[in-house]
Amino acid sequence: xxxxxLDAMGGDRAPDExxxxxxxxxxxxxxxxxxxxxxxxxxxxxxxxxxxxxxxxMDDDPGQGVRRKKDSSLVRAAEAVRDGKASxxxxxxxxxxxxxxxxxxxxxxxxxxxxxxxxxxxxxxTTPTILLDAGANAECAPEWLVQFARMGSVLATDRYGIDxxxxxxxxxxxxxxxxxxxxxEAHALLRAADGIRFVGNVEGRDILTDDIDVVVTDGFTGNVxxxxxxxxxxxxxxxxxxxxxxxxxAKEAAKVLLPALAPVADELDPDxxxxxxxxxxxxxxxxxxxxxxxxxxxxxxxxxxxxxxKGLVERLRAVVVTPPA
Amino acid sequence: xxxxxLDAMGGDRAPDExxxxxxxxxxxxxxxxxxxxxxxxxxxxxxxxxxxxxxxxMDDDPGQGVRRKKDSSLVRAAEAVRDGKASxxxxxxxxxxxxxxxxxxxxxxxxxxxxxxxxxxxxxxTTPTILLDAGANAECAPEWLVQFARMGSVLATDRYGIDxxxxxxxxxxxxxxxxxxxxxEAHALLRAADGIRFVGNVEGRDILTDDIDVVVTDGFTGNVxxxxxxxxxxxxxxxxxxxxxxxxxAKEAAKVLLPALAPVADELDPDxxxxxxxxxxxxxxxxxxxxxxxxxxxxxxxxxxxxxxKGLVERLRAVVVTPPA
Numbered sequence: 001x002x003x004x005x006l007d008a009m010g011g012d013r014a015p016d017e018x019x020x021x022x023x024x025x026x027x028x029x030x031x032x033x034x035x036x037x038x039x040x041x042x043x044x045x046x047x048x049x050x051x052x053x054x055x056x057x058m059d060d061d062p063g064q065g066v067r068r069k070k071d072s073s074l075v076r077a078a079e080a081v082r083d084g085k086a087s088x089x090x091x092x093x094x095x096x097x098x099x100x101x102x103x104x105x106x107x108x109x110x111x112x113x114x115x116x117x118x119x120x121x122x123x124x125x126t127t128p129t130i131l132l133d134a135g136a137n138a139e140c141a142p143e144w145l146v147q148f149a150r151m152g153s154v155l156a157t158d159r160y161g162i163d164x165x166x167x168x169x170x171x172x173x174x175x176x177x178x179x180x181x182x183x184x185e186a187h188a189l190l191r192a193a194d195g196i197r198f199v200g201n202v203e204g205r206d207i208l209t210d211d212i213d214v215v216v217t218d219g220f221t222g223n224v225x226x227x228x229x230x231x232x233x234x235x236x237x238x239x240x241x242x243x244x245x246x247x248x249x250a251k252e253a254a255k256v257l258l259p260a261l262a263p264v265a266d267e268l269d270p271d272x273x274x275x276x277x278x279x280x281x282x283x284x285x286x287x288x289x290x291x292x293x294x295x296x297x298x299x300x301x302x303x304x305x306x307x308x309x310k311g312l313v314e315r316l317r318a319v320v321v322t323p324p325a
Numbered sequence: 326x327x328x329x330x331l332d333a334m335g336g337d338r339a340p341d342e343x344x345x346x347x348x349x350x351x352x353x354x355x356x357x358x359x360x361x362x363x364x365x366x367x368x369x370x371x372x373x374x375x376x377x378x379x380x381x382x383m384d385d386d387p388g389q390g391v392r393r394k395k396d397s398s399l400v401r402a403a404e405a406v407r408d409g410k411a412s413x414x415x416x417x418x419x420x421x422x423x424x425x426x427x428x429x430x431x432x433x434x435x436x437x438x439x440x441x442x443x444x445x446x447x448x449x450x451t452t453p454t455i456l457l458d459a460g461a462n463a464e465c466a467p468e469w470l471v472q473f474a475r476m477g478s479v480l481a482t483d484r485y486g487i488d489x490x491x492x493x494x495x496x497x498x499x500x501x502x503x504x505x506x507x508x509x510e511a512h513a514l515l516r517a518a519d520g521i522r523f524v525g526n527v528e529g530r531d532i533l534t535d536d537i538d539v540v541v542t543d544g545f546t547g548n549v550x551x552x553x554x555x556x557x558x559x560x561x562x563x564x565x566x567x568x569x570x571x572x573x574x575a576k577e578a579a580k581v582l583l584p585a586l587a588p589v590a591d592e593l594d595p596d597x598x599x600x601x602x603x604x605x606x607x608x609x610x611x612x613x614x615x616x617x618x619x620x621x622x623x624x625x626x627x628x629x630x631x632x633x634x635k636g637l638v639e640r641l642r643a644v645v646v647t648p649p650a
Contacts, residue, residue, distance in 0.1 A: 003543055012554070044456075051502055109329055110367075126563065135497055137496065138503075138505040139505045139506060170549060171545075171549075172460055172463065172544075172545055172548040172549060172552075178463075179463055179545065180463040180464045180543075180545045181464060182558075183463075183545075201583075203549070203552045203556075204549050204550070204552035204553025204554070204555070204556055205552045205553065205556025205559070206556065207553060207556060208557060209556075209560075210561040217549075218495075220496075220504065220505045220508075220546070221545070221546055221549055224495060224497060224529050224542075224546055224549065224550055225529070225549055225550065225553045226529070227497075227528045227529035227530045228530065228550045228554050228557075229529070229531060229532075229553050229554070229555050229557045230527025230529070230530055230553075230557075231528075231529055231530025231531065231533055232532075232533060232553075232554045232557040232558055232561075233557055233561055234530070235533040235534075236557075236562065237561065238560050239449060239586075239589045240565055240586065242585075243582055243585035243586045243589070244582065244585075246585040247585075248583050250581055250582055250585055251523055252577070252578075252581070253577075253578035253580075254578070254582070254583035255578075256574050256575055256577070257568055257569065257575055257578050257579070257582070258576035260567075260568035260569075260575055261564075261565065261568045261572040264564045264568070286395050287624060288542040293564055312525075
């Protein structure tokens with residue numbers, strides 16, 4: 001397999017933590033990792049490198065960043081995939097710029113309306129629920145959501161081994177008459193579509209359950225839902241932690257409970273899941289969250305390798321060009 | 326004060342739990358409660374009654390229910406407010422039908438584009454964040470959101486004593502260039518509006534913080550955010566509870582932690598908050614959640630009384646007709 005291009009400059013903890021993750025991934029997974037970044041960041045770690053002279057910052061305007069910084073690590077990583085020098089790219093950097101670089105350099109798959117960000121939402125005790133679009137397209141047409149359903153289903157199969165993934169449409173009630181115009185139109189199209197196991201409308205409360213595998217929505221709603229969920233979980237975990245630290249007695253009690261709580265906390269930890277993917281571009285593109293640790297990078301590289309192994313992009317190409325009968 | 330009309334037939338636990346709540350509210354708050362419902366449900370409890378012959382079920386189509394069941398408790402409760410027989414209405418029944426009954430019988434305030442559901446989201450440690458629209462209007466025009474901001478600000482002041490409520494617009498990034506067309510247009514209008522303390526775009530993760538008092542959004546996004554948050558909190562609370570019950574040792578430890586966790590759980594309990602309100606109709610209308618207990622009814626009646634006392638509807642009338650300079 002060609003190496004996996006790792007944007008060493010992307011992420012709140014770049015480059016040190018990202019490079020450390022790359023080194024660990026190479027060791028632990030036996031995968032070739034191509035470190036892409038400034039020479040001083042990527043050289044001397046015993047891994048192949050692709051050096052560049054620019055960095056797109058986390059707060060750079062994504063469009064301008066990609067257009068103007070042609071020798072940035074993000075753009076170079078995407079080019080490496082395009083040029084057959086890497087099999088996949090991984091970045092924890094500026095999400096908009098990662099999308100832009102992947103789209104401009106790799107290009108979209110033929111037949112894809114718009115690439116979408118597919119975010120796995122961990123559901124302790126079962127496989128994650130894949131939410132897409134989680135933010136690539138603030139406005140969507142109904143037929144795009146049908147394509148998101150196809151692409152998300154392929155990902156659920158390849159990434160989580162789900163045979164016939166159940167697809168729900170995010171709405172504000174189970175009835176097909178509920179929702180906005182986009183949802184009502186998408187509902188009808190999904191209902192009529194071949195090759196999608198559409199189970200109807202779902203609500204926000206269904207995301208964290210075992211009842212659904214793929215949730216499709218526009219990128220605005222998806223991003224709001226994702227961040228609301230993250231905020232809510234962070235809040236309540238913080239409150240539980242506060243209670244556990246509130247007295248010496250509580251601290252002792254917490255020690256007893258931690259073994260039972262730790263697996264849940266670990267499953268909810270985004271670092272354990274290897275990040276979101278941009279589906280619909282001509283290559284595997286993993287978008288890790290900005291605060292990624294070395295561990296998150298290892299898991300992202302693992303997912304990238306697995307998706308290359310499974311031929312995800314070819315399988316996506318097949319469903320977007322000729323939907324299965 | 327005129328009595329508060331309580332829809333005795335609305336809610337998963339109606340009529341018994343609702344009537345019990347009405348009786349407790351009358352006792353504890355010294356408020357006149359008018360029980361509206363079928364004779365066998367409302368008579369014999371020592372409270373004034375308004376009897377009817379029909380009930381709109383939780384799963385009835387809201388529009389049909391309100392149009393066809395003219396002698397239903399919901400419609401009669403709204404009429405009581407319209408006719409000056411009650412000062413406010415409270416229902417834990419079918420949300421859509423409650424909105425419909427209030428809108429058709431009370432009418433909307435002059436100048437109101439669309440009434441909105443304002444839901445207080447409890448934030449333990451500080452005042453709740455008011456989210457509107459939480460589901461009345463799946464599709465909104467930008468100027469409606471400006472009016473939601475005005476109405477939500479009045480409610481934050483009257484209900485939670487917040488002097489100059491901070492209003493945020495729910496989006497997918499703080500930058501005003503982020504979001505869908507509705508959000509971008511609403512952002513510009515809110516920025517230019519007098520009399521609103523607009524602090525810019527907020528994200529889902531900001532809802533459960535002390536940084537914001539009122540969050541405006543369309544009813545589709547608001548409802549998705551609300552249900553996603555509810556689902557997430559329920560999920561994690563369930564997992565913590567599971568851990569606490571996982572062994573005898575854990576149960577003992579849980580007893581130590583409960584005193585510190587109980588206040589948080591209590592603040593998050595929707596029964597403690599008195600429910601959502603439909604803002605923009607010509608009367609106080611409290612929409613309690615479907616699973617309301619007697620305690621929830623007491624709190625709903627309390628909020629209804631307080632809002633009547635404060636002259637909420639007149640204050641809303643003033644801001645929607647002539648926005649403050």
